Amino acid sequence: MCCRSSATDTQGSCNPVDLNKKEGDVTCMQTGFKYIADPLLGVEFSLTKKKDERPAYPVRGLFHCSVTDSSGTSIHSNEIDIRDAGYYMDNLDLSRDLAITEVSPIDPGDFPFMFQCKDTSPSMANWPEWLNHLSTSHWPYEWAYCEVKDSPNAQTCAYQSVALPDSVHLKFLNGTMYLLSKRFIEDKKIAILCRPKGVLDPLKTFAGGFYMDHTPRINSPLSVLPSSSSPSTKLMALTATEQSFNVQAGSNAAGFKLKALYRQPPSGVKTAWTKDNQPLPKQPSTMYSYLLPEVIHPAVDGTYVLTVTSREDPNDILRFVYNVRVIEPPAFTSPSCLSGLIFVMEGTDYNVSCPMTFRSLPKLVVGINLYEADTPEKLRELLKSNIVEDPKLKALEFYFELRKQDESSGEVAIQLYDMKEGQNFQLSSKLESPNGGSSLSSSVRVIREFLQL
Known part of the structure; x- marks a missing residue:
């Protein structure tokens, strides 16, 4: 191992x-x-x-x-x-909490309005960046709401809760959730809570008011002020206007969205999603997010842009740019080119070419009996050094190179010259890149040519 x-x-x-x-x-x-x-x-x-x-x-x-x-x-x-996503999820505090957090009537100008599930874990500052690309199916908590009737406590609210529709909220791995529309609160008498996924226990419960009994009990639903105290006339970004993501080809991205949050004037906005300057289908998009395909394929690679234009002022525009790079390791497309046993007649040459594909040009490393180098010169020096005791390997003549054919394909060429009896070895070829690698290996055996009398 x-x-x-x-x-x-x-x-x-x-x-x-x-x-x-x-x-x-x-x-x-x-x-x-x-x-x-x-x-x-x-x-x-x-x-x-x-x-x-x-x-x-x-x-x-x-x-x-x-x-x-x-x-x-x-x-x-x-x-x-x-x-190991589970390790990080398991270290979050998912203990039940019966407290009620009182939220004053919300200013309409404060939407999208933020709620925080528990306190952000200090360890999140050191979490690996790939965690932010996880599908929501891996997240340990979910957001829900309950109707406020008969003064429920937090536990009763959780028992009766229903998951928030995807269309009215955006959530993030650090435990924040943004309620996108004030109408969801205006049209219902509700409290909002965060709960562990699949468990009807409250982690944090938000309501308009509560009173103390044996446990706190909700007596007022969340509410919105009739009008904004300081209505915004300009667009204002709440999330970064440029983000970059590296996603692995073939990975499962179910539920992963490109997200943008912004405040808008009362007159509303027009939104448009594009990829590499071409319009995107409307089905996976909303005015705040774009859902990537369930399985990442190379065509996902590109620059996505959400353009938000104020209906009040057509010159008031926000652009959210997402540079999505699909990465995958280089790959040999014909593994049989270097596999099994290779028999070479004594005194002859042997040439092999192995086709390959790549998204970024890899480094070629060739090995002889586990001695490896990225150029023929370095490998010859290694074989001629004192660490190699076999004189027949020290005398081995060879050459190799990586030949690029176009932007995404090429071949590895290896030549063995004037093979001598006893020059038996393991030959390996590796493609290395920061995004992974690919390798092939075979055993070379030199056979003698017997003269017939």
Whole structure:
């Protein structure tokens, strides 16, 4: 089991498994794996997490398996990037709270109006950036409302609560929620609460007023003032007007939205969503958000813009720009070009070309018996150094290069020259990039040409 902290980590570590034991444990990057071993079939690694167990560290890093035989020939699995969202969610305070937070009548000019579920966890400042790209299905809390009748306490309100419609609110991973429309409060006599997902317990409850009994009881619903004390005549952005997101190709983005919040004049606004200057379909968009496809594909890549124009003043315009970059590791498109055993006749050359695709140009690394370098010159120096004891490998003649064909494809070319008897080795080819990598390997065997008498 091998692991490293990130794609830019060139060190990493590997932890051997005892194949004489049918099962056991191995630790890599502070992550414990259980394994089941079979000398013929290989090793299966697994991660388990007990309910209500809170580990000291999140599972994080890049993991792969490596198998080496007695001749020194190795094969490597693909690398897996593990991101432990559950660790961070489990550290949020989701304990029941029966207190009522009193909210004074809301000024119409304060919409979208912010509510905060619990207090923002101090640990959120150190959360990895990818957490903000999570689908809402991973979030541990949800927002709901209950009707205010018969003076309910917070628990009764939670029991009777109904989830807020997506169309009237936007929520964020840090526990904030913005109620988008004052009409939702004006048309109903309600209290709003935050609750754990799937659990009818209150985390924080907001109402217009309450009185003390054994527990606080709601006696006034949320309300809105008849008119604004200082009506805004200009658009005002509440969220950043430019944001950038890196999303992994093939990842599940169900529920992930590009979000914009702003205050508008009483006359209202016109909104339009575009991608790379082309209009976007209206179905996944609202005046505050745009829903990305459930599964991220390369066509999602681009610059999205929400243009908000005041109906009162056509020159009053806000633009929210979202630079969405779809990332994916480079990939060999024909893995069979370098697999299994390669037999080369003594005294002949061997050439192989492996086609590949990429979104950003990768670095090529070629290895001979696990000695690796990114140029032929560096690899020759490595093989001729004192750490390589085999004189036949020191004399090996070869060349390799990465040939770019267009903006997203190319090939890896490897040439072996005038092969000599005994020049048997493991040949590997790797494509490396900050977004992941791809590798192929094979074993080269030189065979003699027998003369027939």
